[in-house]
Amino acid sequence: MTAAVPDMRELGRKVRNWGRWGADDERGTTNLITPERVRDAARLIRTGQIFELGIPLDGNGPQPGGSRINPIRLMSENGQEQVLPGGFKWADDYVFMPLQAGSQYDSLAHVHYDEQLYNGHPGDGVTVKGADKCGIHTQAKGIAGRGVLLDVARHRGLPWLESGTAITPEELDAVVEAQGVEVGPGDILLIRTGWHAKFLAESDSAAYMAGEPGLSLSCAQWLRDRDVAVVGADNWAVEVIPGENPGALFELHMVLIRDMGMTLAEMLDFEELSKACAADGVYDFFYTGPPLQFTRAVGSPINPLAIR
Template sequence: MPEPPHNWGRWGDGDQLGTLNLLTPERVLAALGAARTGRVLGLALPIKGATSGTAPAGVPHMAGRPLPQHFMSIDGGDYAAGTRAIGAGLRTADDALVLSPHGTTTHMDALCHMWTGDTLYNGHPADRVRSYGAGRLGIEHAAGRGVIARGVLFDAARHRGVERLDARDRVGAEELAEMAAAAGADAPRAGDAVLLRTGWPLAWAEDPARYQGAQPGLGADAGRWLAERDVALVAADNTAVQGLNAGGRSDEDLRDDLHLTLLWRHGIHLAEMLWLEELAAALAAEDRSDFLFIALPLPVHGGTASPVNPVAVL
């Protein structure tokens, strides 16, 4: 069992939802009130396969991670096959997609994604995560509940008056508290989805190598600050929520590693590689920070993550 504080046992020894348990019917209904204009904004990066022309140079992704493979299983040259299958006079196309969500597309981490020692979140045995999938804490549990919550944007780039943060920048607990006070929206509340904007996807257009090196993100004390406020989910527009060094690793030790603090100790799901530029501009124009946040992972049985297409309803 991890050192306190943690959420192990809070929702029972068999719990596999973590802080998604906070999304009670009452909180979901209350979250709907954060949608005031009905405007919907998509928060996902596009999925473009490595075989789609210039896609590898066009979509942010981590170095060394396999790009999505998207190809047509029935294309323009297969009209005859489609006609035989469906009926005379009809034409069809079909495709196939193979992807590894971590580091290549907007995704949500399952609670089995990271741990230390021999146990996963809530004491589930780590040896249940095998080559055929995770027998405990797979993303299918989050998919069964979904994330429908009040979202709160912490726009760290705007707070610092820059277009994007520098790779060495870390957003700490004190800065989160400053942004929360400025928002004046009781942010964050228990059960909220907290979104962090660093502006880091903009670095890809400047230089993909810069994007794939060190990157800004939350500091260790920020993770503890968010856990203390009982948030349901933490999402960011970088690839790891926390900041990374040039080697693609966290500078913190195991006690302070943000993935371990949030995923492993507290059961707080993470969502990474969001696109937050339009949302940030819209919220700034309306002088607000909260909205209705919806993210529905795929029910990939035993999956350590799932691609998601999150949306904000203003």
């Protein structure tokens, strides 16, 4: 029997972290990444291997256009017409892109409901000038610590999960047990659905964005029980699309970001990392992925790394 989908607002009240780190807090669960946990995570660097988890920032990304496009990079100088003393030549370029065009963090101001952001900050504080509370700049010291990969697609023996596949807490438990890894306080949890592998194989941005496998709404309680600091995925919204409640949009986003204060990482590439983890059975590592300091922004591109 399929478990009932929880009511989003009731679930949000159960897992809410408002006031946990003070009435003025704007950082949420990244407060769980303490200096002691960062220090301990550094001991997970065993070989010095570095794995890129960010996708290339170019015109071949998965954004199909509309509200978000792939990055556009233009040269402002290339040196070809410069005549300068000593033969010196220089080049510059600039980029036009949404801050959530590729691998990205959602800030705690990215979504809200019932006129309130995380920690009760007013939702109308997000204006055309940006977010006066919970902007991505509040995470400027960086997000680094113990990373854990849960390879759900490999656990199922599939290259990727089908669109609309909801990952349940029970399946997360099964993957944890099969991989012999623990998920605990302050961890940066990465969920591999294989959705990026699908995009690499098909290069079909419309199909990539039409839906996706991802976490079910019930996973919010699972994440809260373990005090996970950040959750990321190789899809574009972390959660399953279409959602489990017809007529509702991005309910897991609302619970995780607005109620729990959890930063989300989206559109990551775990393909190289997942192969290395499967080869030696080690699924935890040092993760580093600081956001860019865009003041009052609601998201940021990232180039996260896993170091094993």
